[in-house]
Amino acid sequence: MIKRAGIWLLAFLFLGSQGLSGAPGKKRPMTIRDVLQIRSVFDTQLSPDGKWILFGVRQVNLKKNRFNTDIWMIRSTGGEPIRLTYSLASERNWRWSPDGGKIAFISRRNKHAQIYLLSMEGGEAEQLTEFESDIRAFRWSPDGGKIAFLAQEPLKPEEKKKRERKDDARVVDRDFRYTHLWVIDVNTKEVKQLTRGQMQVDNFDWSPDGKKIVFSHRPTPRVPDHFNADLSIVTLKTGKIEQLVSRPGYDTNPLFSPNGKAVAFLSQDGDTTWYSNSYICVIDLKKRKIRNVTRQFDNPIQDYRWADNGKAFVFVGGERTNMHLWRISARGGRPRKLTAQFPGVNSSFSLSADGRLLSFIHHDGKTPPDVYLTDARKFAPRKLTTLHTYLDSFQLAYPEIIRWKGRDGMVIEGLLFKPLHYKTGQRVPLITVVHGGPAGYYLNAFYSGYVYPYQVFAAKGYAVLLPNPRGSGNYGYAFRKANFKDWGGEDYWDIMRGVDSVIDMGVAHPDSLAIMGWSYGGYMTSWIITQTDRFKAASVGAGVTNLYSFTGQTDIPEFMKSYWGVWPWDDPQLYQGRSAVYHIQNVKTPTLIQHGEADARVPIAQGRELYIGLKKMGVPVKFVIYPRQPHGIREPRLLMDAMRRNLEWVERWLRGREAEGKAK
Numbered sequence: 001m002i003k004r005a006g007i008w009l010l011a012f013l014f015l016g017s018q019g020l021s022g023a024p025g026k027k028r029p030m031t032i033r034d035v036l037q038i039r040s041v042f043d044t045q046l047s048p049d050g051k052w053i054l055f056g057v058r059q060v061n062l063k064k065n066r067f068n069t070d071i072w073m074i075r076s077t078g079g080e081p082i083r084l085t086y087s088l089a090s091e092r093n094w095r096w097s098p099d100g101g102k103i104a105f106i107s108r109r110n111k112h113a114q115i116y117l118l119s120m121e122g123g124e125a126e127q128l129t130e131f132e133s134d135i136r137a138f139r140w141s142p143d144g145g146k147i148a149f150l151a152q153e154p155l156k157p158e159e160k161k162k163r164e165r166k167d168d169a170r171v172v173d174r175d176f177r178y179t180h181l182w183v184i185d186v187n188t189k190e191v192k193q194l195t196r197g198q199m200q201v202d203n204f205d206w207s208p209d210g211k212k213i214v215f216s217h218r219p220t221p222r223v224p225d226h227f228n229a230d231l232s233i234v235t236l237k238t239g240k241i242e243q244l245v246s247r248p249g250y251d252t253n254p255l256f257s258p259n260g261k262a263v264a265f266l267s268q269d270g271d272t273t274w275y276s277n278s279y280i281c282v283i284d285l286k287k288r289k290i291r292n293v294t295r296q297f298d299n300p301i302q303d304y305r306w307a308d309n310g311k312a313f314v315f316v317g318g319e320r321t322n323m324h325l326w327r328i329s330a331r332g333g334r335p336r337k338l339t340a341q342f343p344g345v346n347s348s349f350s351l352s353a354d355g356r357l358l359s360f361i362h363h364d365g366k367t368p369p370d371v372y373l374t375d376a377r378k379f380a381p382r383k384l385t386t387l388h389t390y391l392d393s394f395q396l397a398y399p400e401i402i403r404w405k406g407r408d409g410m411v412i413e414g415l416l417f418k419p420l421h422y423k424t425g426q427r428v429p430l431i432t433v434v435h436g437g438p439a440g441y442y443l444n445a446f447y448s449g450y451v452y453p454y455q456v457f458a459a460k461g462y463a464v465l466l467p468n469p470r471g472s473g474n475y476g477y478a479f480r481k482a483n484f485k486d487w488g489g490e491d492y493w494d495i496m497r498g499v500d501s502v503i504d505m506g507v508a509h510p511d512s513l514a515i516m517g518w519s520y521g522g523y524m525t526s527w528i529i530t531q532t533d534r535f536k537a538a539s540v541g542a543g544v545t546n547l548y549s550f551t552g553q554t555d556i557p558e559f560m561k562s563y564w565g566v567w568p569w570d571d572p573q574l575y576q577g578r579s580a581v582y583h584i585q586n587v588k589t590p591t592l593i594q595h596g597e598a599d600a601r602v603p604i605a606q607g608r609e610l611y612i613g614l615k616k617m618g619v620p621v622k623f624v625i626y627p628r629q630p631h632g633i634r635e636p637r638l639l640m641d642a643m644r645r646n647l648e649w650v651e652r653w654l655r656g657r658e659a660e661g662k663a664k
Contacts, residue, residue, distance in 0.1 A: 027395045029420060029459030032643045034394065036060050036636055038448040041369040041387055042348045043092075044359040048100045050352030051076055053359045054084075055371050056094070057387065060636045064088065067636065071105060076357065076373055078384050084118065085125065091116075093137060098144040104128070106135050115149060117186075129184060129191075136179060137203065142210045148183045148194070150201055176200075176221055181213065183236065194234050195241065202229060203253050208260040211236060214244065216252040216265070224558040226250055227272060231265060231283075245283060245290065248272050258310040261285055264293075266301055274562040275439050275471075275480045280304050280313055282330065293332045298476040302347065306330075307355055307376065314338070314358065314376070316347050318474035321401055321413060321444045323347055325360060338379045345369075345445045351376060363446040365399045365415070395420050397458035399466070401444060404501035406470065406494045410482070413475075414467035414498050415442050417458050418507060429654045430463045430508035432499055434517030434524045438471040438487065438563075439480055451541060451594065451633060451642040452516060460647070463507050469494035485565055487547075488527040488578045495524065496532070511536075514650045515589075518542050519602060519631065523580075526610055529591060530583035537653035539592040539646050542602045542631055545610040546582075547575040553603040584613035590620035592649040594642055596629030622649075 040058040047053070053076060058069040069090040074081040085091050087109060094105040103118050109127070113134040116125040128147070129135055132154035138147050155163070155177075162168045181194040181201045194213065195201055204215035214233045218225040229252045231245040245251045249268030256263055267281040269292050278300040280293045294301060297317060304315035313328050319337075323345040328335035339346045344364025351358055358376040363369035368388035372381040399415035406412055419428050433452045435442055447454055454464050468475070469491040471483035483491045502508040514537040517525045522543020529538050544550045548568040551560045561567055568575040576582045591614055595607035607623060614621040624645060626638045633639050651657040 030394050030455040032453055032456055032640055035448050035453045035455055041361055044348050044350050044371055046350045046352045046359045047096050048353040050357040054094050062636055065635055065637050074384050081385055097140055141206055142208055146183050146185055148213055150179050152177045152179050181215055205255045207256050214254040214263050223556050274559050277477055296334050299474055305351055320474055345443050365444050368446045404497050412494045414465055417454050417464040419458050419461045425506055427509040428461055428463050429512035430502055431457055431514045432465045434521035436519030436521050438520040439473040441468050441473040442466040453643045465502055467495050467498040512654050526580035529589040530580050530586045533588040535589050537650045538589045539649055541594045542599055544602055545580045545606045547579045553605055555600045581609050581613050584617055587619050590653045593623045596626045598628055599631045601631035
C-alpha cells in the first residue's frame with residue numbers, strides 16, 4: 001500500500017492536479033461550456049483497515065465527446081488526493097480486496113466491459129476477465145481468492161452466425177438474453193457459471209464463509225419485472241439453488257449478516273405499486289421469518305449496510321429537500337438521523353471492516369461535492385478533499401428553499417435561484433423547471449443543471465423555480481400517492497401556486513414566465529400550456545404528451561396502470577382527458593420540443609405527436625431530435641446543444657432576442 005501510494009504521489013506532484021485547483025482572478029458568470037465542466041464526485045470506498053478511501057471523479061472530455069470517470073484515492077488522515085487511473089475508458093464499481101492489497105474495477109477498455117485488478121504494490125491494471133459480454137457487477141469472495149460477477153450469457157455460435165448474416169429476427173418478450181451469476185478464480189482465471197435458465201440476476205452477496213451466494217432475480221430482463229424480483233441462495237460446491245423469498249413486489253439487494261445467520265434485503269414488503277416505499281427487511285435463515293426493520297421510515301431506502309457487527313444498519317434516505325444518513329437497530333424501531341446537523345445531500349457512504357469509520361460524499365446548494373470521513377458512532381465529519389477550487393473563478397447563484405400551499409392547504413416546497421446581483425424588489429423573468437418521475441424531487445444540492453443550465457439562466461438575469469409538487473419523492477408515501485389518477489390536476493395547481501408565490505415575493509414578473517421540464521416534467525409542461533396562456537415560452541423534454549398511445553409505446557406500460565388504476569382501453573376518457581394532444585387547440589405558447597431518437601422510456605413518437613399538433617394549430621414550435629440518445633442525453637456536445645437551445649428559446653420569447661447559435 002505505502003509503495004503504491006508513494007509512486008502515485010510522485011506522479012501527482014510532477015503531472016499536476018489535472019485542473020483540480022483553481023486560479024485566482026476576477027470572478028465571471030458561468031457559460032454553458034463551464035456548466036458542462038462541473039465534476040461529479042461519488043462512490044467512496046474505505047479500505048478494510050480504514051487508512052485509505054477510493055472515490056470516483058467524473059468529468060467531461062469535449063475533444064472525445066464523452067464523460068470520463070477515473071479512480072482517485074486519499075488517506076483517511078487527509079492530504080493530497082492521488083489519481084489512480086488515466087484511462088480514456090470510464091471506470092466503475094471500484095472495490096478493495098478483503099486484504100486491501102488490490103482493487104478491482106470494471107472498465108470498457110476493449111470491446112466489452114471487463115474486470116481489472118490494480119495492485120497496491122505498483123504496476124499497471126491487469127485485465128482479469130475475458131468475457132464475451134459486458135460485466136455488470138462483481139463482488140470479492142471473503143478470502144479474496146474468487147470474484148463473483150454478473151454478465152449476459154454470451155451468444156451461441158449459431159446466434160453469432162445469424163447476426164453476421166443479418167438473419168436475426170426476434171420475437172418480442174420471448175427471445176431474451178439473460179444476465180447470470182458467474183465466479184472466477186483470481187489466480188487460475190477459471191470461470192464457472194452458477195445460474196442458468198429463464199431468470200435475470202440483478203444483485204448478490206457472498207456468505208461470510210464463502211460457501212454460498214444469495215442473489216436477487218426476476219423472470220425477465222424487462223424493466224417492469226424489477227417489481228417481481230425474488231431471492232434465492234446458491235451453494236457453490238454443489239450448484240444447488242434454493243428459493244429464499246418469493247412474494248409480490250420486489251425483494252432485492254440482499255446482504256448476508258456478518259454471522260451468516262440472516263439476510264437483509266430491500267423490499268416493498270408485499271406492495272406492488274411503482275410509488276411504494278422500499279424497506280430494509282431481514283429474513284432469519286433458520287426460521288425463515290421476515291421482519292420489516294424500517295417500517296417507521298416513510299420514504300424509500302436508497303442504500304444500506306450492516307453495522308455494529310450485525311446489530312444495526314446505516315442507510316441513505318430522503319427527508320424533504322435533504323438526503324441523510326440514518327442509523328437503525330437491526331431489531332427495528334425509529335431510525336436516528338446521523339446527519340441531522342449536516343443538511344444537504346449525504347450519500348455514497350462506506351464503512352471500514354471494523355465498522356468504526358464511515359466515509360461519504362456531501363454537498364448542498366452552496367457547497368460542491370467532496371469526500372468526508374467521520375467516526376461511525378459519533379458523527380463528527382471531516383472534509384478530506386477540496387476538488388472544486390476551480391469554481392472559485394465563477395460568480396454562482398445559490399438556491400433557497402421556499403414554501404407555499406396548494407389549493408387544499410397542502411404545504412409544497414421548492415428551490416428558488418435568484419439572478420446574479422439580484423436587488424430586492426426587482427422583478428425579473430422566471431423560468432420554472434419541473435422534475436421527472438413523477439416521484440422525482442429537487443434537493444438542497446449543488447446543481448449543474450443538466451439540459452437546463454440554472455447557473456447560466458441566473459447569469460442572464462432569470463430567476464429559476466424548481467418545485468416539488470405532490471407526487472414528488474422524499475415527502476412520505478401519502479404525498480407521493482397524492483397524484484394517483486390525477487396527473488395534471490392538483491400537481492398542476494401546486495406548480496402554478498409556486499409561480500404565484502414567487503410573483504408575490506416581488507421577484508418574478510407576472511408577464512415574463514417560462515415553463516420547461518424533462519420526462520414527467522415534459523408531460524407537465526405540455527399539459528400546462530394547454531391549461532393556461534400565462535407562459536410566454538415552453539420547452540418539452542422527452543415528454544409524455546398522449547397517455548393513451550404512450551402506454552403502448554413505452555418499455556414500462558405497467559407504470560401507467562400503477563398510477564391510473566386502469567388500462568387506457570378500460571377508461572379511454574380518463575387517459576385522453578389528461579393528455580396534452582387532446583387539448584392542443586388551447587395552446588398559444590411558443591414551444592421547443594427536445595427528444596432522444598433512441599428513447600425507449602418515452603419514445604420519440606410522443607414528441608412528434610405534440611409537434612404535429614402545434615404545427616397544424618399555427619403555434620410557434622421547434623422540434624429537435626438528438627441522434628443515438630436514450631431517455632437522457634449522454635453525449636456532451638448534444639448536451640451543450642440542448643442547453644444552448646433552451647437558453648435561446650427563452651431569450652427569444654421572453655426578451656425578443658434572436659440569439660440562435662450565439663449563446664455560450
